[in-house]
Amino acid sequence: MRLELGEIHISDIKLGDCSKVENGTLYVNVEELRALLLEDEDLASVDFEVVHPGESVRIIPVKDVIEPRVKVEGSGGVFPGMISKVTTVGSGKTHVLKGCAVVTTGKVVGFQEGIIDMTGPGAEYTPFSKLNNLVMICEPKEGIKQHQHEHAIRMAGLKAAAYLGALGKDVTPDETKVYETSGVMSGKEKYPDLPRVGYVLMLQSQGLLHDTYVYGVDMKKSMPTILNPTETMDGAILSGNCVSACDKNTTYHHLNNPVIHDLLEQHGKTLNFVGVIITNENVYLADKERSSDWSTKLAQFLELDGALVSQEGFGNPDTDLIMNCKKLEAAGIKTVIITDEYAGRDGASQSLADADPAADAVVTGGNANMVIHLPKMDKVIGHPEAANIIAGGFDGALEADGSITAELQVITGATNEMGFNKLSAR
Amino acid sequence: MSLRVVHYINQFFAQIGGEEKADYAPEYREGAVGPGLALNAAFKGEAEVVGTVICGDSYFNENLDAAKATVLKMISDAKPDVVVCGPAFNAGRYGVACGTVAAAVKDELNLPVVTGMYEENPGADMFKNKVYIIATKNSAAGMRDAAPKMASLAIKLAKGEKIGASAEEGYMPNGLRVNFFEAERGSTRAVKMLLNKLAGKPYTTEFPMPSFDRVAPGAAITDLAHTTIALVTSGGIVPKGNPDHIESSSASKFGRYDISSFEDLTAADHETAHGGYDPVYANEDADRVLPVDVLRKMEKEGKIGGIYPYFFTTVGNGTAVASAKKYGEAIGKELRDAGIKAAILTST
Numbered sequence: 001m002r003l004e005l006g007e008i009h010i011s012d013i014k015l016g017d018c019s020k021v022e023n024g025t026l027y028v029n030v031e032e033l034r035a036l037l038l039e040d041e042d043l044a045s046v047d048f049e050v051v052h053p054g055e056s057v058r059i060i061p062v063k064d065v066i067e068p069r070v071k072v073e074g075s076g077g078v079f080p081g082m083i084s085k086v087t088t089v090g091s092g093k094t095h096v097l098k099g100c101a102v103v104t105t106g107k108v109v110g111f112q113e114g115i116i117d118m119t120g121p122g123a124e125y126t127p128f129s130k131l132n133n134l135v136m137i138c139e140p141k142e143g144i145k146q147h148q149h150e151h152a153i154r155m156a157g158l159k160a161a162a163y164l165g166a167l168g169k170d171v172t173p174d175e176t177k178v179y180e181t182s183g184v185m186s187g188k189e190k191y192p193d194l195p196r197v198g199y200v201l202m203l204q205s206q207g208l209l210h211d212t213y214v215y216g217v218d219m220k221k222s223m224p225t226i227l228n229p230t231e232t233m234d235g236a237i238l239s240g241n242c243v244s245a246c247d248k249n250t251t252y253h254h255l256n257n258p259v260i261h262d263l264l265e266q267h268g269k270t271l272n273f274v275g276v277i278i279t280n281e282n283v284y285l286a287d288k289e290r291s292s293d294w295s296t297k298l299a300q301f302l303e304l305d306g307a308l309v310s311q312e313g314f315g316n317p318d319t320d321l322i323m324n325c326k327k328l329e330a331a332g333i334k335t336v337i338i339t340d341e342y343a344g345r346d347g348a349s350q351s352l353a354d355a356d357p358a359a360d361a362v363v364t365g366g367n368a369n370m371v372i373h374l375p376k377m378d379k380v381i382g383h384p385e386a387a388n389i390i391a392g393g394f395d396g397a398l399e400a401d402g403s404i405t406a407e408l409q410v411i412t413g414a415t416n417e418m419g420f421n422k423l424s425a426r
Numbered sequence: 427m428s429l430r431v432v433h434y435i436n437q438f439f440a441q442i443g444g445e446e447k448a449d450y451a452p453e454y455r456e457g458a459v460g461p462g463l464a465l466n467a468a469f470k471g472e473a474e475v476v477g478t479v480i481c482g483d484s485y486f487n488e489n490l491d492a493a494k495a496t497v498l499k500m501i502s503d504a505k506p507d508v509v510v511c512g513p514a515f516n517a518g519r520y521g522v523a524c525g526t527v528a529a530a531v532k533d534e535l536n537l538p539v540v541t542g543m544y545e546e547n548p549g550a551d552m553f554k555n556k557v558y559i560i561a562t563k564n565s566a567a568g569m570r571d572a573a574p575k576m577a578s579l580a581i582k583l584a585k586g587e588k589i590g591a592s593a594e595e596g597y598m599p600n601g602l603r604v605n606f607f608e609a610e611r612g613s614t615r616a617v618k619m620l621l622n623k624l625a626g627k628p629y630t631t632e633f634p635m636p637s638f639d640r641v642a643p644g645a646a647i648t649d650l651a652h653t654t655i656a657l658v659t660s661g662g663i664v665p666k667g668n669p670d671h672i673e674s675s676s677a678s679k680f681g682r683y684d685i686s687s688f689e690d691l692t693a694a695d696h697e698t699a700h701g702g703y704d705p706v707y708a709n710e711d712a713d714r715v716l717p718v719d720v721l722r723k724m725e726k727e728g729k730i731g732g733i734y735p736y737f738f739t740t741v742g743n744g745t746a747v748a749s750a751k752k753y754g755e756a757i758g759k760e761l762r763d764a765g766i767k768a769a770i771l772t773s774t
Contacts, residue, residue, distance in 0.1 A: 206703070243702075306620050347603035360635070362635075365612055367605050370605050395671035420611060422607045422609070423605060423606075424591075
């Protein structure tokens with residue numbers, strides 16, 4: 001498969017009465033977008049704010065972050081099975097509004113929503129402080145259940161990102177990147193001497209607000225399967241999660257999966273990137289056993305020499321991570337896992353809920369229990385009192401002066417387990 | 427004014443002699459001796475070795491208590507801001523002496539201290555979780571690498587500055603995980619690690635696997651009809667309103683609540699504080715997590731002897747193993763003291 005990503009660099013977002021992309025500025029017709037989003041009968045209101053890197057602004061609680069994209073050539077459309085039809089994506093040409101994102105907030109859905117600070121110490125831990133963000137404050141109608149609330153905000157974010165992405169369809173990209181993958185046979189013929197490497201991408205699927213969607217399919221109801229790496233760049237995988245903010249994979253992470261980008265960068269040079277095996281993180285033991293058996297079986301079908309495994313969430317999914325690693329290693333496939341740690345506030349506790357000697361090559365995104373002080377910001381978008389109840393917060397986390405003392409867990413994307421960040425621990 | 431450093435070394439590095447002088451008794455000299463000169467160079471004027479305590483390795487290890495007391499007094503009298511011991515490289519007795527002196531300086535004199543040695547020095551395993559030990563090469567040829575690391579860490583400690591992660595500062599991992607920013611993002615580090623692993627080249631895991639303590643389940647209860655059963659959960663069930671504010675993740679406490687008057691938990695009286703799952707179903711009927719209704723029925727039917735009047739609850743979500751262990755021990759103690767032989771633990 002061959003996918004061209006045309007990046008349109010966005011340096012500012014302006015709200016007004018006309019939607020367009022011009023000279024690197026994204027103009028948003030607020031009324032038109034609001035009307036589109038309020039077609040959802042579960043939403044009571046949607047308000048918009050624009051925030052830029054370096055501003056003294058806090059967004060809390062953050063549900064999802066999504067990068068606007070649009071399909072320009074090739075089959076299918078972005079976010080297949082959710083916004084576009086289910087047609088297979090990942091080839092042709094896609095335009096990306098680079099440097100900006102849609103951030104959804106509003107009344108907290110689950111306990112596990114996050115914080116984005118655009119400046120100060122908190123900003124160093126989240127990649128989203130470096131983007132121009134269109135923040136959408138989505139408030140639900142009274143009386144709806146949490147899962148309806150989650151669905152409404154998820155769809156609002158995706159609709160908005162698709163709406164904004166479409167504005168870039170006829171804009172000439174500032175930069176074009178080409179991603180080309182090989183078939184199982186042609187790759188072997190083309191790179192006979194390079195190690196065959198696969199990526200086992202674990203998707204959060206514990207259910208009860210912990211879900212991930214692939215072409216619209218709820219991943220907890222799917223067996224592990226194989227994706228072409230470029231499919232993720234068109235939004236084949238979407239977040240439906242309210243798991244801990246620091247290590248949840250937002251839709252932005254899926255679109256810009258760093259493992260996929262780094263493996264494609266090395267494809268044909270130091271390794272042969274054969275494909276992506278997606279698997280789930282279900283809660284029942286039989287599901288865990290079956291899925292880890294299957295991810296290993298698929299890796300053996302692809303005759304992999306090596307595998308990289310990334311995780312989402314912590315605790316319960318640690319068992320899936322270790323099962324995957326153990327079984328891949330036992331099948332003779334050299335494995336590296338990416339995780340993060342819950343070593344306690346003092347760093348002295350066991351970091352993972354499961355362990356095995358086979359996991360002898362681990363990359364860590366840092367200790368999520370580390371306590372951080374987030375100073376007061378001039379402006380807060382959303383509901384600051386959520387700091388007292390979100391995962392990583394505690395009663396009194398929000399201080400009278402507006403500052404927050406909490407665990408790193410509260411910061412969206414801080415200890416990402418796809419290896420999106422430079423944060424680590426020893 | 428530069429920081430005052432006192433340096434501890436053995437008879438060999440003081441150029442007094444080798445094994446034949448290993449019974450050399452403690453001696454204090456003004457200023458830097460031997461490797462202290464390399465430290466002074468590495469301090470770049472920010473600190474200075476004002477005095478050196480020298481002791482033979484055999485003397486120290488064979489007269490441990492007396493030698494330690496004498497050495498500590500000499501160090502204390504010199505009024506240092508920070509103490510440096512060694513480095514001992516791969517010299518075993520010297521490593522143990524450096525570790526012993528360093529630990530005593532930290533615990534008894536309450537002064538900051540740094541030592542250094544090779545990772546296979548027996549002193550490393552004995553002391554790396556107690557004091558900062560810079561990892562050095564296995565011979566004195568490693569002084570050029572060791573001196574700047576020991577000097578930099580000593581200055582930071584003396585000034586009370588934040589100490590970075592082991593990989594940044596060069597000290598041996600001491601069981602405390604410390605966050606820091608790497609030069610490359612995690613995915614890039616993972617790809618490089620995998621390429622090394624595939625090529626059979628050396629690589630270093632960022633998180634060595636811990637050894638887990640597994641608990642064998644207790645023997646089955648044979649006389650349930652006369653056994654009182656306790657209910658314990660990490661599913662976060664609490665009286666409505668969460669009176670003790672148990673956190674939704676990384677719980678700092680557990681709760682103990684009276685259920686003696688409850689036949690059935692309902693949305694009117696109980697809910698969950700857990701942040702790791704959609705609370706709708708637990709909030710509708712907390713018996714789904716803490717099965718009070720079923721146990722009351724079994725109690726009436728005479729299948730179980732009774733229910734312990736209090737249930738214990740915490741939130742398992744993101745809670746450190748060390749915290750969970752502490753809560754488990756406290757709960758276990760109360761149940762044991764009350765003569766309770768059986769408990770049902772529910773998770774989520």
